[in-house]
Amino acid sequence: MDMELLKYIILPLFGAFAGFINTMAGGGSFLTTPLLIFTGLDPTIANGTNRLGIFIQSVFGFNKFRTMGYFPVKMAKVSFLPSIAGALLGSYLATVIAEDAFRKYLAFFMVIMTLVTFFKPVSDKKLEDIETTPSTVALLSVLYFLMGIYSGFIQAGVGFLILACCVMSGLDYIRGNSIKMFMNITTAVFSLAVFIYHGKVVWLDGILLGGGMALGAIISVKFSIKAGNVFVKRFVSATVIVFAVLLLITG
Structure with a gap:
């Protein structure tokens, strides 16, 4: 079958699978970017097109979390600015550190942060019981600043760090994933605009991929809550280990 026809099948199907994993844990870009390259796109264009898929997935995933009452607005407001500041610093560091080096750094910190959150008891706080005290705000600011640095390094894998920051600050995994979707939307808007400006987005491929990722996100939200x-x-921990190993092997 011709690749132009085949992509109408594989992009939505693999997109749904990646969207499910990306919403519940993270690392979906480790699957979707190589897939886009496989269909014939240049790596840079594949990167830009993938941002469109992530944006579509995050909009639908976030909306599902929000409508089901799992979005802690106060915590999201606190985390937004520090993560942006960290991302700016991370972008600068990415210009002076070799890609293979920070891919290995990312794998290392993914494992460390997962171990920390794995041994931390799962929070059973209700949404109305979560307070943004001065100490919580300070902790969130530091954690999200560090997360932002790594998001500036490389987009793929940042979802794991966002989720780890949320859990370490007192949120449960489900509400942490809702903030992850929110952060994906805000960061994707800026990065996607740059790629579009430079003509690095294939709209049809991005929409096909994003449609599948959106479906996967909706299913993932419902499944994770249930x-x-x-x-x-447990799913996050297993996924982090798998992608960390892949990062080290391919790095």
């Missing part, structure tokens, strides 16, 4: 935080915690 399965509960303990299952999501």
Whole structure:
């Protein structure tokens, strides 16, 4: 079958699979970017087109979390500015550190942060019980600033760091994923605009991929809420280990 026809099948299908994983844990770009390259796109264009898919997925995933009452607005407001500041610093560091080096750094910190969150008891706080005290705000600011630095390094894998920051600041995994979707939207808007300006986005491919990722995100939100935080915690831990190993092997 011609690749132009085949992509109408594989992009939505693989997109749904990646969207499911990306929403519940993270690392979807490790699957979707190589897939876009496989369909014939230049790596830079594949990167830009993938941002469109992530944006579409995040909009649908975030909206599902929000409508089901799992979005802690106060915590999201606190985390926004520090992560942006960290991302700016991370972008600068990315210009002076070799890509293979920070891919290995990312793999290392993914494992460390996952171990920390794995041994942290799952929060059973209700949304109305989560308070943004001065100490919580300070902790969130530091954690999200560090997360932003790594998001400036490389887009793929940043979802793991966002989720880890949320859990370490007292949120459960499900509400942490809702903030992750929110952060993906805000950062994707700026990065996607740059790629579009430079003509590095193939709209049809991005929409096909994003449609599948959106479906996967909706299914993932429903499934994670039904399965509960303990299952999501285990799923995240297993996924992080797999992608960390892949980062080290391919790096």
